[in-house]
Amino acid sequence: MAVTLKEVAERAGVSRSAVSRTFTDGASVSAKMRRKVEKAARDLGYSPNALASSLTTGRTKLIGLVSDNFHNPIFLEVFDLFTRGLQDRGLRPLLVNLTEEKNPENSVRMLKQYSVDGVVVASSTLPTEFARAFRDAGVPVVHSFGRSAAALQVHVVGVDNVECGRMAARELVARGHTHVAFLGGPDTATSTQDRYTGFMSEMAAHPKIKTTYSFADAYSFYAGRREMLRLLKNTPAQAYFCGDDVLSIGAVSAIRDSGLSCPNDVGVIGMNDMEMARWESNDLTTIHQPIREIVTSSIELMVAMLDEPDRYPEARIFPLSVVERGTLIPRIK
Amino acid sequence: MAVTLKEVAERAGVSRSAVSRTFTDGASVSAKMRRKVEKAARDLGYSPNALASSLTTGRTKLIGLVSDNFHNPIFLEVFDLFTRGLQDRGLRPLLVNLTEEKNPENSVRMLKQYSVDGVVVASSTLPTEFARAFRDAGVPVVHSFGRSAAALQVHVVGVDNVECGRMAARELVARGHTHVAFLGGPDTATSTQDRYTGFMSEMAAHPKIKTTYSFADAYSFYAGRREMLRLLKNTPAQAYFCGDDVLSIGAVSAIRDSGLSCPNDVGVIGMNDMEMARWESNDLTTIHQPIREIVTSSIELMVAMLDEPDRYPEARIFPLSVVERGTLIPRIK
């Protein structure tokens, strides 16, 4: 079917090695030879078989892009950034959907079978064992949007979710509220756990402010809406830190549909600052997570690891910032 | 690094062929042999190299998943369905982001280099030349969400966008409006062109109803909002068919922010019925596109083509249906 090296060699009247060399840069070929080979290759429409060469070189330029987050629109932005960034560096993303996959075994095996050069785990909800499983299989791993444990086992790029929780708490405190609350995503997600910890630790410094918390069962609109509707049946807090923008939008819809004003009766601050948060119809006050920078940095780290697989693991933590919009009353003073 | 067939063979004290055979189903191996080999393989942690075997079998189980639509949240649903569907059949999606790519050459070459078994082009905006370019390269192609031309060149799975335009027109007519309009996405997208054609052809049967049209420059919130704000400066139509849900949500936000009521002063009907359309905060009347069925069918078609590459091209067209929600006044009568 496809044109092979051998055919090109025959047509150009040279050895197979010569053809191979003209297509690997850094190899020694004379100008004359190169011209002959390129002509023959062009005539035949030859392009080298990347998989065959990977057999000897040990590199496939395939990168496993593993995620379990196919429902939160922010991940479309993430996939866009990852695919383009990888492509620009000549790497090919092999997408793995881990939704409903409770253990990493299968994916590890599959990615090993395809000899990926590295794996990017892009998820804030997957337990750290997943990333570790890939590392244990001897594959370079970057965990984007992951948790940076003290005893770092794999490279992590993301934000400090504990600090995120604190930051949200400080924002709510700065509004002068007397009752604030944490409305997290599923409490199995590491990001939720950390934000909860941060939120609570900051609030511990303000014992006079009543602080409550609860968890929605997913990072989704309906989970947020449902949980907020439930909360509104009793005495709700004056403002909520929701663990995610989509969740927040659901919560806001619950507040408004209950005949309450969103910033005035019940405030909401989200997390992520996805594109949709900016839409005038949502106008969500939220904490900005620099996803572009996180993705870019993850890719750079991945590229570096391809040359230096045993690189000492590092955590790259990016700063967060509050984006003030219309779902939280202004700071006092 | 990785364990090879040869090592397993040595440890089990058998030939390499024997090992190969126990890992290819349908091959002849005795139960005793199988046990020996599997034991050795397990001890060594062996798993066969899919790329090496592809060299002789000519199959990689790699499927190029090509798209240029990384900004419309509905495509996250599409990617979710595709990746899971392909995985379930033992196929691996190699994701290609065609954003900003004006010609197919590079991607065709790249996918050929990786010897993909097939290509799924998932886009309603890419010109048909892209799909054709892959077919010309001798790779099985399915164009999902594509246009089904009369002279079909590649397999297409999707909806009839001309009919979609007609259906929207009929809905607006049924409301008794005297001025309706088409607000399309970019007029370079084939889906927009077809919906425009259908809309106009249906309205031609109602000469007493004023019909106008315009195009937003993307399938995006801001494009929709911007265009609608512009339209509202003059005499707007009583109801608009917007070429996409995200566009619609932008248009609705423009209407409401201008102090007008959305169903009563200016109505909107969208297209796609993405998850977000259902959210109470949007409550968008729209035309449902059965993406789950389209994706499933695309995958089935792809699988069929792997066995029969020269299959005669077919178009699989799925029916649309109107989902009535809150952005269009009720039908009269």
Added chain:
DNA sequence: GAAATTTTTGCAACCGGTTGCAAACGGGTG
């Protein structure tokens, strides 16, 4: 229990490339 038949196994060539090594080449010196 021998012959005929079927199943299992190993050999060796092959898939499409890469690469270490040594031979061939080219050009500069003396």
Added chain:
DNA sequence: CACCCGTTTGCAACCGGTTGCAAAAATTTC
């Protein structure tokens, strides 16, 4: 022109598997 040295080229082995073929083993038949 012989000699030397740096480049360029081809040979052949190898990467990790698969597979047609024939020999070996197991099973069936009489």
